[in-house]
Amino acid sequence: MRTLEWIYLIFNVVMLVWLIGGRNKPRNMVWGGLIISGVLLLVHGVIEGLRWPMIPAYLLTLVPLIVLFAKASTSTVVRKFGRVRIIGTSLLVLVYAAATIGLPLLFPVFSFDKPTGPYGIGTVSYDWTDESREELLTSTAGDKRELMVQIWYPTDKDTKGTTAPYVNDPKVYATAFNDVLKLPKLLFSSLSVVKTHAIQEASLSDAEAKYPVILFSHGLNGYENQNTFQVEQLVSRGYIVVGINHTYSSLVSVFPDGRVAQFESEGKEGFDQLQFSYMDKLNETWVKDAQFVLDEVEKLAANDPNGRFKGHMDLDNIGMFGHSFGGATTVQILMDDPRVKAGMNMDGVLFGEKRIPAEGVGKPFLMMSADTTVAGTSVMSDDEIAAMGTTRPEAEKYYKEVYARYEPLTAGGNYWMELRNTKHLSFSDLYLISPILEWSQGVDAKGAHHIVNDTTIDFFNHYLKGQSLQLDSEVGEHTSYSLKKG
Template sequence: MGLFQTNKLSAATLLNTFVLAPWLFQMRTFEMLLITVNVLLLGWLIFARNKSQRGLLVGFGISILFMVTHGLVEGLRWPMIPVYLITLFPVVSVALRHIFKPKGQKQNAPRRIRIILVTTLAALYSFIAVVLPILFPIFSFEKPTGPYKIGTVSYHWVDNMREEHFTKAPDDKRELMVQIWYPASSTTKGKTAPYVSHPDIFANGYSKALNMPKLLFTSIGFVKTHAIEEAELSDKESTYPVLLFSHGLNGVKNQNTFEVEQLASHGYIVVGIDHTYHSTTSVFPDGRVVHFVPQESNTIDYLDKLNEKWVEDATFVLNQVEKLAKNDPDHRFTDRMDMQNVGMFGHSFGGATSTQMLMTDSRIKAAINMDGGLYGKLRIPADGLKKPFLLMSADDTLTGTENMSDEYIASQGTTRAELTKSFSDTFARQESVTVGGNYWMKIKYMKHMGFSDMYLISPVFERMEGVDVRSAHRLINDYSLDFFDHYLKQQPFERMEQNIGDHPEFTLQRG
């Protein structure tokens, strides 16, 4: 399901985003200070009379100081270019004052017109200088609420038992990039992991995936997480439950950082899988880059068959995790993973994979499917799954094609009638979701990509889709944690059982 289905980017959307944006207060400190100083400097250059050359040089010096500090501490980026250019205005002003010297009263009228024109252009320029960093901010993740710090480490695993069908070489094997987040020692110190390790490559991947300009995604290179690279595992508990995470088609292993960090901070070891050639971008240790390869069809039969490959990926990764739990070469996870309490969660196609793993792999004790169609080899039995399961759905997804534009449907290479039938057939598989005491949460005012980090990249995305993404993420985190705490840590429910029924933000059903 695509990112933008019903709304189009418009001037009204941009203006609404700017006027209402609490995002202004999420900007980086020196970035905000530089914008403030330079806009004030521009106003002084236009309206102050009798500006001395010394004053212009002082203004230039102050602006340069803030810009250099911002560049060294936070990093320069393209949405700030109009602000950076204001730094040069005092120097330009010195040059222009010698060109446009008034030579008598006859120049007054043209000069007044020139001042009005300059003021108008300056106001427009200032607006652009302020609004660009707001529309494309360096977003941050909310601080996880758990008692643990977070560590992270990445792996490159090769399944020598499976051939890679997307390459021409007959001896190529299936390769997967995996990232693990885990509870870290309270005394651990080290480098905080970036959101993406290869910003230019991932910006290019997002650009191709969403068919949008690459410039819109370059800011992700400045985003930091709360995870410390290769941190020591916390010794507060002897072992920690394990959760597998599977992204959606054209997603990435860390697309739910808002969620995996929260779970790790509460004592879970979370294993994120990049499904190579089905992820937006995978970067291997030797520098090879693999971008998303579109699926051949959107039919249910094709997606059912494709999902079997994802289940194979997840099974292989779980096997590798078991090896780590027994004998980690880095001595981090040896005997520290509670392999008797393993769960899985996923978004979209990864949610379907989680459901299939729950049904096919006895090691998976509980699973959450976030807005995923129930694709795969097996159907949920009429008498229920017999294992703990939570389906989370966006109310927009449950409307099928009702809110989809004709343009979006055409871009999928299908017709409204065909897509409506596909949705109907997929929804029919949900009839037994809650049978046997399982749960179905339907989140209101929600869209498909609201279950991931995507809408955090820019408030434009959030406004276009009409999702309060921060609130949605807190809701997802609260109920995901409560669900896994109950079934994997044997803790009493704090939310699930207490909130069955209809609520302003969601409806929660139980069979």
């Protein structure tokens, strides 16, 4: 919850308890409570914005009015049933207070941890079209592959400006979460007021001549800023992060002119969507997306029309990380594009045209996995497997191929970290949206994020900035994770 929400909520709950605690409250104090509550509501509404989970709290502002204008009753019936009335009223107040406090907690305006590095954060978005590639997922003849790309970059700490929202089109995203991920819109009703730590179109800090560049590729059904928890920490440490929205494979793509590209499943659902023949082919499009974005980044570094990035991108030190299908894309890019020096895959099955050879990726690489992902069918019930649209023997056959592709991960001195008590989406922002999601999955979202961030910064600081590496000292079993090195 936000600061003014807490202040308003606590004041009104205390006032409610005081008002029902006995009769004959001084009218001037009741009027004072009404005025203070009204002012707090006005300030909260103007500065933070009103939202539906706070409606029960907003109605508390009317309670002093009810007290002021209610007629005192001293009838025999009231006296006779006074105790019953008091008990009933108290129970109703307790239930109402619980709802008043509970709803904002269950449907919060989530926030991201304060970035720990010395830099502020700026952000800018681009609409880039690859004129060399036909868009295969539309019926429009001559349609070219068009991508939305968001770039985050270091700014001076005291930079002022408009704070960037988490998403620019919250209603579109809420609908997409419902349509694609089958999550109720209600969970995403506060997206419109979620803010990040980034300043829109701020000036790049000149504290360093150049900053290493890191590409980010989201998961299938994901979106370019789905790992804001991680991106902001990286940027605050002096990196330029480039997030790719893989059109028609993302949750949704919204273009500057208002066009919306929805997720296109190509008729694949459940287990059919996971088949290697389909996913390996789809991954080729994502690899080409990443390579095209790298080409455009090189153009920005050479001659940014706005002057922001010209000469300030360290193209000799480019990294990449991705979640899920974006992690698989990262592995393919590491093996296919000499421009990328180091990469991380967060819980992604190794889909793609190329297999990792027995000697390993050949570049610095870190794999991060949820323990439930590595466990495969051993932690899946028959009902869960059936819900995927397959049988246990078919699922076990599928995971046999998954494990075979994983086998050379650490070869050549690379790393594999397995996080305990995590799920596939622990490597994204999703569980921050509501504690309902977190509790239902039995995970600690921020606990996992802290491990991911510490490891990510350590990894890229070493391989892109030449700083000392802590990972080697962490190899072995720990309470929250295990780490292997090849």
